[in-house]
Amino acid sequence: MELIDTHCHLTFDGLAGDIEAVIARSKGAGVTGWVTVGTDPDQNRKAVELADRFENMYAAVAVHPHDAKTVTADTLKELRELAQHTKVVAIGETGLDYHYNYSQHEDQRRLFAGQLTIAKELYLPVIVHCREAFDETMEILGRHGRGVKGVVFHCFSGSTEQAKVVLDEGFYISFTGVVTFKNAEVSREAVKVVPVERLMLETDCPYMSPEPMRKQKINEPALMVHTARFAAELKEMELADFSQDITTTSKGFFGLP
Numbered sequence: 001m002e003l004i005d006t007h008c009h010l011t012f013d014g015l016a017g018d019i020e021a022v023i024a025r026s027k028g029a030g031v032t033g034w035v036t037v038g039t040d041p042d043q044n045r046k047a048v049e050l051a052d053r054f055e056n057m058y059a060a061v062a063v064h065p066h067d068a069k070t071v072t073a074d075t076l077k078e079l080r081e082l083a084q085h086t087k088v089v090a091i092g093e094t095g096l097d098y099h100y101n102y103s104q105h106e107d108q109r110r111l112f113a114g115q116l117t118i119a120k121e122l123y124l125p126v127i128v129h130c131r132e133a134f135d136e137t138m139e140i141l142g143r144h145g146r147g148v149k150g151v152v153f154h155c156f157s158g159s160t161e162q163a164k165v166v167l168d169e170g171f172y173i174s175f176t177g178v179v180t181f182k183n184a185e186v187s188r189e190a191v192k193v194v195p196v197e198r199l200m201l202e203t204d205c206p207y208m209s210p211e212p213m214r215k216q217k218i219n220e221p222a223l224m225v226h227t228a229r230f231a232a233e234l235k236e237m238e239l240a241d242f243s244q245d246i247t248t249t250s251k252g253f254f255g256l257p
């Protein structure tokens with residue numbers, strides 16, 4: 001079995017200090033590729049450095065909507081340069097978070113549009129973070145996302161109807177271990193309507209360990225096999241077939257060998 005954790009934060013506390021062991025456990029579990037995602041200038045640099053150290057590890061770079069208020073023209077200039085590194089396979093995570101509202105909506109919208117422009121210029125796919133801002137996210141993608149190589153809604157927590165809207169646009173959908181949670185019936189219904197050609201999995205670690213490992217405080221890529229097993233059952237597929245299909249999808253989306 002070969003799976004790719006398409007969205008993890010391996011440079012974050014709890015994982016970075018123990019990275020060799022984290023990667024060894026991941027490989028042992030069959031999760032043999034990783035896209036580690038940066039969230040601010042410092043984490044972006046670290047993500048690229050880490051990806052440089054490991055085979056089959058790639059980086060995505062962007063400033064998270066939480067930090068939109070800190071962004072200047074220089075931040076975007078630096079991001080644009082870093083994004084041209086050979087191990088950078090996506091711009092992300094970028095989008096809108098109207099749940100926490102750590103930055104003003106106006107700043108978040110401006111940053112999202114700016115990072116979509118960079119993705120277009122460099123012909124890179126985009127990892128979208130969208131929380132309680134679905135309509136506006138779609139609207140900004142409609143206005144600034146035309147010509148982007150690809151779009152994935154990461155940690156998708158929307159309804160079946162929203163999943164269909166995303167799919168109709170030709171976008172992809174990625175699920176975390178949240179689909180294994182007891183109260184996540186809406187997410188499970190969404191999994192069922194996303195074809196494997198558009199479906200990816202991720203841990204979003206160090207957050208949100210899947211069942212039955214939910215008590216493990218620090219999530220890690222190895223635990224994605226639990227989410228894969230669970231999702232395969234929802235799709236009424238054999239785990240091996242499901243894994244192969246979504247790995248093909250993930251490689252195609254990010255342009256991985």
Ligand SMILES: [Zn+2]
Pocket residue numbers: 093129130154155
């Ligand atoms: Zn996110």
Ligand SMILES: [Zn+2]
Pocket residue numbers: 007009037093204
């Ligand atoms: Zn994330």
